[in-house]
Amino acid sequence: MTALHPLARLSLAKLESPLRHVLKPVSDGAAELVFLDGNENAYGGQYCRYPEADPIAVRELFARYLASGLTHEHVWITAGSSEAIDLVLRSFCEPRNDSVCICSPSFPLYQHWACANDLELVDVPLEGERGERLALERIVAAHAKLTFLTSPHNPYGSLLDPRQVIELLERTAGIVAIDEAYIEVTAAASFARLVERFANLIVLRSFSKAWGMAGLRLGAMVAAPGAIEAVRRLAAPYLVSTPALEMLRATLADPSAIEASWQRLRHERERLARRLVELRPVKRVHPSQTHFLRVELDDMPRRVRELLQAGIVIKPLAGALVRVTVGRSEENDRLVEVLARLG
Ligand SMILES: Cc1ncc(COP(=O)(O)O)c(C=O)c1O
Numbered sequence: 602m603t604a605l606h607p608l609a610r611l612s613l614a615k616l617e618s619p620l621r622h623v624l625k626p627v628s629d630g631a632a633e634l635v636f637l638d639g640n641e642n643a644y645g646g647q648y649c650r651y652p653e654a655d656p657i658a659v660r661e662l663f664a665r666y667l668a669s670g671l672t673h674e675h676v677w678i679t680a681g682s683s684e685a686i687d688l689v690l691r692s693f694c695e696p697r698n699d700s701v702c703i704c705s706p707s708f709p710l711y712q713h714w715a716c717a718n719d720l721e722l723v724d725v726p727l728e729g730e731r732g733e734r735l736a737l738e739r740i741v742a743a744h745a746k747l748t749f750l751t752s753p754h755n756p757y758g759s760l761l762d763p764r765q766v767i768e769l770l771e772r773t774a775g776i777v778a779i780d781e782a783y784i785e786v787t788a789a790a791s792f793a794r795l796v797e798r799f800a801n802l803i804v805l806r807s808f809s810k811a812w813g814m815a816g817l818r819l820g821a822m823v824a825a826p827g828a829i830e831a832v833r834r835l836a837a838p839y840l841v842s843t844p845a846l847e848m849l850r851a852t853l854a855d856p857s858a859i860e861a862s863w864q865r866l867r868h869e870r871e872r873l874a875r876r877l878v879e880l881r882p883v884k885r886v887h888p889s890q891t892h893f894l895r896v897e898l899d900d901m902p903r904r905v906r907e908l909l910q911a912g913i914v915i916k917p918l919a920g921a922l923v924r925v926t927v928g929r930s931e932e933n934d935r936l937v938e939v940l941a942r943l944g
Pocket of ligand 1: 680681682683684708751755780782806807808809815819820
């Protein structure tokens with residue numbers, strides 16, 4: 602059995618994975634197995650059976666996709682990266698005892714679930730105009746059990762400097778979870794390749810964004826086998842559905858089509874940014890590494906309202922800022938046309 606990560610929640614040392622109750626025997630080829638163990642309705646449709654309890658083949662495919670040397674033991678598949686965030690918090694942090702460090706502005710679920718788990722929250726805000734710099738000394742001094750970082754950042758669209766991240770991994774005794782929900786469209790290398798070197802590194806990935814599978818709810822956690830074992834002991838079986846696993850398996854077996862779409866998104870991002878800056882309501886388009894843009898509008902609340910009236914939904918941020926997802930070219934054109942018409 603894989604040794605449990607030393608920083609895992611103490612109760613997990615006494616527990617085995619709930620998967621042990623539900624893992625299915627595999628046919629030896631002599632005869633097909635008849636499954637009368639799961640209380641499903643065999644007269645139901647295509648999805649009458651529970652999903653594969655431990656999708657090792659999909660875990661292996663994603664591990665190989667990420668970096669050579671990684672195996673299924675480094676990967677856990679989740680129902681969206683939101684579930685991965687929740688699992689990491691609950692696998693490593695002791696309620697009322699541990700603290701969690703966030704670097705604001707950050708994805709609201711880190712803070713939400715840290716508070717729901719009764720964990721002390723330490724905020725060490727990002728530095729730099731685009732939140733591209735960590736206040737490293739302050740994060741190290743916080744001595745948090747778990748620190749959440751986001752690279753590329755949402756909504757800044759900026760990347761963290763790998764040298765700062767590595768220095769943090771070397772200097773902190775706690776877990777550092779790097780949320781890479783938006784990495785694919787960027788030219789940056791994933792930190793996943795470092796999980797063999799740093800036992801305190803956990804990389805969170807989402808299949809909702811560039812992978813185009815938001816409706817299927819798929820994410821992943823990438824870490825040293827001991828950390829994956831902690832999550833395995835905690836996670837509920839069957840949270841990732843059969844159609845989701847099927848789609849993920851097919852996409853990872855041949856990612857060429859979705860990868861080609863990333864190239865398109867990069868092209869569209871640059872085209873949209875160039876067109877937006879020419880428009881009167883647009884004060885500034887901030888550079889972005891990924892497939893959304895931070896845009897400053899002259900009268901933000903009014904523009905958001907006007908766009909909505911014209912059937913276009915964008916995300917209002919703070920002050921004059923909005924976040925605009927790079928859409929299909931015709932959708933981007935429509936945004937530009939409507940904004941150009943607004944006086
Ligand atoms: C930075 C970041 N992390 C995680 C998520 C959660 O994504 P999902 O649960 O769809 O994988 C989001 C979603 O917006 C996000 O922006």
